Amino acid sequence: MILRNATLPDGTRHDIEVEDGRIAAFLPPTDTEPGIVVLPALVDGHIHLDKTLLGLPWVPNQATGNRVADRIEAERRVRAARTVPEQQTGANLVRQIVASGTLHMRSHVDIDNQLGLRNLHEILAVREQFRDLVTIQIVAFPQSGILRSPGTAELLDAAIEEGADLVGGLDPVGIDGDLDGHLDPIFAIAERRGVGIDIHLHDGGEAGIAQLAAIAERAVAAGLQGKVAVSHAFALGSVPTDMAARTADLLAAAGVAIMSHGPGGAAIPPLKLLREHGVEVFGGSDNIRDAWSPFGNGDMLERAMLIGYRANFRHDEELAFAFDMVTAAAARVLGVAPYGVAVGAPADLVVVEAGSLAEAVATRPRRKLVIKAGRVIAKDGVLVP
Ligand SMILES: [Zn+2]
Numbered sequence: 001m002i003l004r005n006a007t008l009p010d011g012t013r014h015d016i017e018v019e020d021g022r023i024a025a026f027l028p029p030t031d032t033e034p035g036i037v038v039l040p041a042l043v044d045g046h047i048h049l050d051k052t053l054l055g056l057p058w059v060p061n062q063a064t065g066n067r068v069a070d071r072i073e074a075e076r077r078v079r080a081a082r083t084v085p086e087q088q089t090g091a092n093l094v095r096q097i098v099a100s101g102t103l104h105m106r107s108h109v110d111i112d113n114q115l116g117l118r119n120l121h122e123i124l125a126v127r128e129q130f131r132d133l134v135t136i137q138i139v140a141f142p143q144s145g146i147l148r149s150p151g152t153a154e155l156l157d158a159a160i161e162e163g164a165d166l167v168g169g170l171d172p173v174g175i176d177g178d179l180d181g182h183l184d185p186i187f188a189i190a191e192r193r194g195v196g197i198d199i200h201l202h203d204g205g206e207a208g209i210a211q212l213a214a215i216a217e218r219a220v221a222a223g224l225q226g227k228v229a230v231s232h233a234f235a236l237g238s239v240p241t242d243m244a245a246r247t248a249d250l251l252a253a254a255g256v257a258i259m260s261h262g263p264g265g266a267a268i269p270p271l272k273l274l275r276e277h278g279v280e281v282f283g284g285s286d287n288i289r290d291a292w293s294p295f296g297n298g299d300m301l302e303r304a305m306l307i308g309y310r311a312n313f314r315h316d317e318e319l320a321f322a323f324d325m326v327t328a329a330a331a332r333v334l335g336v337a338p339y340g341v342a343v344g345a346p347a348d349l350v351v352v353e354a355g356s357l358a359e360a361v362a363t364r365p366r367r368k369l370v371i372k373a374g375r376v377i378a379k380d381g382v383l384v385p
Pocket of ligand 1: 046047048108200231286287
């Protein structure tokens with residue numbers, strides 16, 4: 001396979017030769033006119049495959065308040081009324097995501113003392129079903145808290161035993177009201193099982209900042225630098241810049257990454273400041289058509305646009321940064337290697353019609369081709385049977 005006259009994310013133009021599933025060579029372009037942009041496979045650093053209701057008749061949002069706790073309660077009602085297994089709706093979402101060019105993702109999966117490991121088993125089945133198309137990392141996620149839902153710590157540990165890759169967490173203070181009581185079991189499981197951590201932290205202001213500092217301190221103490229992420233971290237966007245900068249230094253020194261999906265209703269962390277201070281910043285979809293959000297479609301090129309929109313990005317290098325969050329940076333956090341449009345890397349590529357990377361982020365054009373290991377798996381946004 002040769003992709004002719006391809007503009008790479010860095011703006012250089014080549015004919016790309018693909019052989020045996022890998023990028024074999026960059027050759028001089030055969031044409032002088034810009035034609036296509038060739039991107040690396042997109043990476044979704046934060047999704048909830050078990051929550052989505054994609055493919056089902058529309059379910060109106062039922063939360064009666066605006067707090068995280070209100071949404072947790074609303075979701076319990078939606079879950080109880082559900083008749084279609086999570087494997088089916090999760091599969092609907094994975095098909096849509098792969099057709100839009102995402103070939104790696106990290107999915108949080110709800111675990112509490114009501115559900116047990118049921119959702120985990122459903123999403124493990126999805127992972128198996130699509131193993132030839134996409135890699136799915138699973139976070140054992142205590143959506144109802146750990147102390148508020150007795151028995152959850154044991155279930156999180158059992159989830160790792162049964163195939164989850166990381167242990168999750170949720171607002172240690174805001175939900176469980178006990179910083180150490182929440183973080184102790186999470187870090188104990190991670191150390192004992194040799195897995196990473198990814199904690200949802202919505203708590204804002206100085207309370208959120210204190211929790212970020214505690215997580216960074218524990219990451220260093222446990223020798224888990226580079227294996228801990230915090231998702232959302234709205235607090236970083238809700239405190240004065242000097243406090244955010246000091247916290248960024250702590251996070252960078254502890255190798256704690258920050259995930260942002262470009263939130264619509266909360267403060268967005270100062271992404272550029274974080275990166276300037278050496279923090280790994282990556283992106284994800286978060287909720288897609290579920291009890292939490294009516295929005296989302298799993299398209300990570302669109303997600304890069306939304307992140308850029310929320311962060312007030314305008315220049316090409318800023319759009320490239322938003323794109324990096326849903327590609328190379330997310331790949332590093334997920335441990336996907338080798339990765340990228342480079343000679344010797346797997347030919348996992350996305351082809352769009354655009355003149356440059358920045359134009360592709362701004363216009364998020366239809367995916368002409370999605371290529372996995374040199375094989376076309378989707379054309380014009382539709383999976384090849
Ligand atoms: Zn989430």
